Amino acid sequence: MTSLxxxxxATAASPxxxxxxxxxxxxxxxxxxxxxxxxxxxLTIARGSTYGLIGLNGAGKSTxxxxxxxxxxxxxxxxxxxxxxxxxxxxTLMGRIGYVPDRPTAYPWMRVSEVIAFSSALxxxxxxxxxxxxxxxxxxxxxxxxxxxxxxxxxxxxxxLALAHDPSILILDExxxxxxxxxxxxxxEHVLSSVCDKPRTVLMSSHNLGDLQRIADTIGxxxxxxxxxxxxxxxxxxxxKRFVAVLADPGKSPAAPPGTxxxxxxxxxxxxxxxxxxxxxxxxxxxEPGITQVELVDIxxxxxxxxxxxxxxAQQEILP
Amino acid sequence: xxxxxxxxxxxxxxxxxxIREAVAAGVYRPGDTxxxxxxxxLQLLVNPxxxxxxxxxxxxxxxxxxxxxxxxxxxxxxxxxxxxxxxxDIQTGFGxxxxxxxxxxxxxxxxDILYRQSWSATPKPPLSQEEKP
Numbered sequence: 001m002t003s004l005x006x007x008x009x010a011t012a013a014s015p016x017x018x019x020x021x022x023x024x025x026x027x028x029x030x031x032x033x034x035x036x037x038x039x040x041x042x043l044t045i046a047r048g049s050t051y052g053l054i055g056l057n058g059a060g061k062s063t064x065x066x067x068x069x070x071x072x073x074x075x076x077x078x079x080x081x082x083x084x085x086x087x088x089x090x091x092t093l094m095g096r097i098g099y100v101p102d103r104p105t106a107y108p109w110m111r112v113s114e115v116i117a118f119s120s121a122l123x124x125x126x127x128x129x130x131x132x133x134x135x136x137x138x139x140x141x142x143x144x145x146x147x148x149x150x151x152x153x154x155x156x157x158x159x160x161l162a163l164a165h166d167p168s169i170l171i172l173d174e175x176x177x178x179x180x181x182x183x184x185x186x187x188x189e190h191v192l193s194s195v196c197d198k199p200r201t202v203l204m205s206s207h208n209l210g211d212l213q214r215i216a217d218t219i220g221x222x223x224x225x226x227x228x229x230x231x232x233x234x235x236x237x238x239x240x241k242r243f244v245a246v247l248a249d250p251g252k253s254p255a256a257p258p259g260t261x262x263x264x265x266x267x268x269x270x271x272x273x274x275x276x277x278x279x280x281x282x283x284x285x286x287x288e289p290g291i292t293q294v295e296l297v298d299i300x301x302x303x304x305x306x307x308x309x310x311x312x313x314a315q316q317e318i319l320p
Numbered sequence: 321x322x323x324x325x326x327x328x329x330x331x332x333x334x335x336x337x338x339i340r341e342a343v344a345a346g347v348y349r350p351g352d353t354x355x356x357x358x359x360x361x362l363q364l365l366v367n368p369x370x371x372x373x374x375x376x377x378x379x380x381x382x383x384x385x386x387x388x389x390x391x392x393x394x395x396x397x398x399x400x401x402x403x404x405x406x407x408x409d410i411q412t413g414f415g416x417x418x419x420x421x422x423x424x425x426x427x428x429x430x431x432d433i434l435y436r437q438s439w440s441a442t443p444k445p446p447l448s449q450e451e452k453p
Contacts, residue, residue: 050367188365196358196368213325214366234330293423298328 021080022047022169022201023068028077030063030225037063039225041077045203045218050195052216052233053205054305060225061205062102065173068203069099081169095125098162102173102205104154108147112140112157119161131164138190152183156190163194170194172204176211184208188215209302213237221305223312229275233301241278242299242307245270245291254291257284262311273299273307323364331366335374337409343383343394343402350396354384381405 023045030038038060045051055061066072068079070090079086081093107115116135120126135142138156140149149157155175162170172191176184188211195202206212212219212233219236221229229236240261247254250268259276270291274281278296285294299307321338323331342348357375361368375392378384383402387393421431 048369050369185365189362192361192365192368193358196361210325211365214323214331214364214370217367217369234332237328237330295420295423298326300326300328 020047021045022049022082023051023203024080024083025064025068026078026080028064028067028079029075030060030067030072031075036225038067038074041222041225041227043220043227043230045201047201048199049218050202050204050216051218051220052212053203053220053222054207054209054212055205055222056309059222061222062173063225064222065171065203065205068171069097070094095123095165096167097169097171098165098167100155100158100162100170100172100175102175102177104146104158108145110146111142112144112146112149113142115146115157115161116142116164120164123165125165127164127166130166131160134160134164150183152179152186155179155183155187159187159190159194166198167200168198169201170203172202172206174205174207176206176208184211191215209300209305213301219301221308223309228308228312236304237299237301239278240273240275240299240304240307241281242271242273242297242303243282243285243294244297245272245285245288245294248290248292252290254285254288257281260311262307262314273304273311275304275308321360321364323366332370332373332377335360335364335366335371336377337406339374339378340383340402340405340409344406348394350394352394353387353391354394356391 021044023043025041025043028038028041028043029036041060041064043064053061053064063072067074068081068086070079070086070093073087081089082096084093086093110118112135116131120128120131138160140153140157140160144153146154146157158175162172170191175191176187179187191202191204192215194200204212204216216233219229219231219233220227231239245254247265247268247270250265253263253265254270256263256272257274257280259274259281260272261275262273264271272281272285282294282296285291321335321342323334323338325331327334329337339348339354348354354375355363357368357371360366360371364371375384379386379392381401382395384392385395418431421434426434
């Protein structure tokens, strides 16, 4: 069982550590003055997997990603990419990683073609033919000025710049933030297409949990700089359940079953979300004398995320 | 084909069920190629590994088989198997609906009425308008 209070990413359910990991962070910490943005992060991203990193604004997602990109020095802890230390091998590793930052780095006065030429000069392994074919595939006009691009076009240009050197790892920091639904689908289609062309490890942070539920095979949840859950998406969805119980006496709250992450009461209706073993939670609820009936309800990744965060905020964790 | 992220049925399951239903309905006939992993992943915007997993399940069931240079082809005499699986899926769905009804104290008569109302209220699936590869 994954513990919420003391994260143990090295459970059997986690992606394998060691040589099979494309990205690994070990005890990663970043402090800005008195504020701890990333607090002992142990993240393992298996090679070839698509990892969805979720968390509230300020949870430490972008800070963690910038450290993985070698753009920010950790206060302590280590980052291994393909088992090589980012701190020592940054030049080598940059050739293997494509990065779509959370805010565009392009210069508004430049033309698309100039940004591409500028970026290609910075990357020794840049592939001009690949960039040219992506440019037409993404339907971008090379003569267009950056400031005239729509948000969707800007995101696609960022993706082109990240993929033109054919990296084996793609890191996307809230890439679809602010895109309309059509532009978002278009962008995700290009990301998936690049994964179909060649096995790539993808790390994507997003607030769009519906997208991540479809695309990510592993989910990591960050809260206040800590990794609170890291599980295969299917397993997270299969082991996190929400029960709606009807209470005999609305004034009395029954004992929360094992694995409870969040409870809510509205009159006689008592909603409990559990993580871990839904069967034993159901048995516990059925054995509870104060409960007249229990029903299992469907839960989405977004519900799971909200309940985990609300549960932590309410300090209602029953887990050890 | 469409998937529902509000359901807690795993996506690879949903994809496998959708293809089974499509075969049972004759949208894909024996010898037909089903869409490639890439095409399905891009159409549904899901991870290609998830689609591969769904196709693995269907291959193990004998519903489809990989044919070199062609892709995934619907096996012969599998319509019956697909229909049998679809019947199973329907039974599972009915089972949980009946359970919910019993929990709410509804008797068989009431549930029968609800079933008939649902039958009339449910539009026919747009399977015939599905895109073919």
